[in-house]
Amino acid sequence: MKKFLILVLINFIFLEVKTQEILFPVNPNNQNYLSGNLGELRGSHFHMGIDIKTFGRINEPIYAADDGFVERIFISGTGYGKAIYLKHNNGTKTVYAHLNKFNSELDKYSTSYQYRNKLFKVNLFPGSRFFYKKGDLIGYSGNSGSSGGPHLHFELRDSLDNVYDPLRYGFKEIKDNRNPIIDKISLKTLNINSRINNGFGLKKIDLSKSINLRKNNFIQAKGEIGISVLAYDKLDGFENKVGIKKIRLYVDDTLRVENEINLLSYSETKSVKRYIEYDIFQRNREQFVKLYQDDGNKLNFHQDRDKGVIRIGKNETKKIKVVVFDSFENNNSFTFYLKSNEVSKNRIENFNLFKNEYYNIDNTLVIRSKLKNRDNIEYEENSHLRSIDYSFKDENFKYYLFDLRKNSPSKIILDDSKIDLNFLDPVFIGKKYKIEEDDFSINFSKSSLFDTLYFEFLKDESYKFKNSHPIKNNIVVTLKTKKANDQNKTHIYAINDDDISFVGGKWDENEISFSTNSLLNYKILKDTIKPEIQPKTINQNIISFKIDDKMSGINSYEASINNEWILFEYDNKNKMIISKKKNPNIPFKGKFVLIVSDNAENKSIYNINI
Incomplete structure (x- = not known):
């Protein structure tokens, strides 16, 4: 109501x-x-x-x-x-x-x-x-x-x-007579017993490539299936891609889902991570919009029946139609069929989510192996050695599925290798919870999560977190060290391959804490390098500099002439500061001083007489 x-x-x-x-x-x-x-x-x-x-x-x-x-x-x-x-x-x-x-x-x-x-x-x-x-x-x-x-x-x-x-x-200044474009469709198995083309996980239909699919558009599926769409629009006059206004999903010609964005609140923006297939976004930076409603998705414009989940039983066929609309009611559609008892002849592509021969998606852990001489693998759980048979296979691998709600293996044993897993206890939605470990602690509030969180932690030269679900509201993470640090110059940095980005943090003895809505890889690093100051224009009418700091980032800057403060406008993306006079008729003249500080209290000073 x-x-x-x-x-x-x-x-x-x-x-x-x-x-x-x-x-x-x-x-x-x-x-x-x-x-x-x-x-x-x-x-x-x-x-x-x-x-x-x-x-x-x-x-x-x-x-x-x-x-x-x-x-x-x-x-x-x-x-x-x-x-x-x-x-x-x-x-x-x-x-x-x-x-x-x-x-x-x-x-x-x-x-x-x-x-x-x-x-x-x-x-x-x-x-x-x-x-x-x-x-x-x-x-x-x-x-x-x-x-x-x-x-x-x-x-x-x-x-x-x-x-x-x-x-x-209906501004007459904006014209659009072009239909939106459905680029790709994603299909996802929503529980451990579901299958698409006898496989598990996320699959995609690339409509820019799958010409034959429009003629022979049957796809094998069984169990609970979720559909997502990657689509965009182009308006008259330019080739910029813009967003889709409305998406409808029909199952057997019955409207099951309608997403129409007419109004948004700023508090809803955090739910984008639950509105899209986040696993795909993390790997490919592609934002597939879900046409099913995950737990924790409370967006006002998502209207559905039965959460948009498609259930395919034995000997069943479902007609699926996806329709996308732009703001001018131009539309485009794609129709295909999900059929339980037919192996599709279409080449449905897999999204490769594997890293080190495993990944976890929602509450399922997926292992793959090239074992040929046997059908089962051994795994270690609670210091006991157990075995599990493969769930399905293709021409290259056998795949083993673990329900993380029931099993939490610590090690997977293959013929010539092993996989060490580092899953922590799951964190459940709607509860205040604290994880306390030797190297870190995390405080969760009742509203921190969209859904139950399963994640791993590994400590080597960095603090490595891998989480299966995005986080809704900020959590407080504390990283623990075994040595004293220069707390003014030492902070937390997020690590992505060779790139680092400043996070910050507040020290309490040998522990440093910060708030975040992402669990990433982190390092505690010391920054002793001063910011860079590069003059661009200096005269009596205008003064400009490029200021940069390669590690902790610019915290503040201040400029004066003859000890009189000068306004400098900051352009963060171009790392530029440009003077703006209070009185345009008074020239800049005298002793000029610019002080630039970074987030680790390193300072650079530039002096000149103008």
Whole structure:
């Protein structure tokens, strides 16, 4: 009943906004083009608006979409960069992000505040001081913050800061007559007894390659099966890939699942990790949208029957149809059949999740072996030696499946090798729990997990965690050392092959703790190298530097002339700082000092007389 009322409220909001006129904020009354849309999957989050192209240019005029007060002004070197939030008479809001600069009065107001408080990053709430009519100039487009190129990020929000789709207004400036594209379909076995083409795990249908599949589209399957889709859209005029608005799954011509993104809350972005096939994303960086509902997926727009799980019994055939829609109701579909008693002649590709001849997916451990002289392998569990027969095989391997809810092997013994496993006790959802080991501890809250967590830990020169499920809310990890460290310069770093990224952490004697929503590989490292300062432009009108730190990263910078503080705007992605005068008519002249500090308290100082 609660979910139904929420949907009614959402539909009421959409009915209200569609009857109103708002102005397209860039180049209105002319055709415009998008590079991103609402709900598009961006790594670990949803894209929360539309990205409007400015053709590689900055300083395109940005206009107020409707009458309203400036509720908020935000300035940062990351995220939305320079952004304006307008609050309108009906309680809704519009957001204009990645700006290069504000109009003259907003620029004067924000710059004055920055100089008074000696801050670059600010979050201002000017009350009702600045009111603009629809069509008034409020700023100029840019590439500030974490933008990947010049554009305007534009959002429509309700009074609770939920974001809804701007394209529901039917802007005449945006045209789309192209059908979306289904690139790939994924099929997943959802329990240990399910099979696809007599195999287990994740399989894919690559529709760009599988021409014959459209003619002979039967796939062998039995048990509980989950389907996911990798799809995208292209609008008129450009080849940018953008997200899909709506996905439907039909089973035997009955609608079983509908995902339609009309509204998103910022609290839902963390659920992207549960909305996609995360195992595929970790290996291939491809984001397949699940058309079944995993435990822990509470997204408001996911509507299904029986959680979208497809059950194939003995001698059964199911007709499967996937339909994708864009924001303009253009659509595309793919139909295939799952059949229990027929071995498919189609070459359905496997997603290779194996590393060191095993992997775990959900609550199942999968081992593979090239053993030819026997059908079973031995494994060690609780200091006892046991054996298990293979569950299925192909032309290259025999595969052995363990239900981690029942078995927790510590070692797999093959003819010429062994696999050491390091699984810890499972962590169950909805409970406060602490893992305490010799080398680390982890504190879980009741809301930390989407589902039961099975993971391994190995300590060598680093602290190595491997987890089977993504983590919903932050956990507190403490790494333990056996020696004293320089605690100001020594911190935790995440390790990915040869790359390191600064995590941080807080020391307590010989233990260092940090919050995270990912269990990765970590090292405790000392940073004694000073940040780099490279002058780019120095004259009486403008001063700019490139500042960088290869290890712990830039923590702060401060500049002055004749001991008078100077505002420098920070562009994190390009590692640049650029001066901004309080009074453009007064030249930079005198003794200039720039101090740059990293996160390990290393400092570099640059001096020059201008």
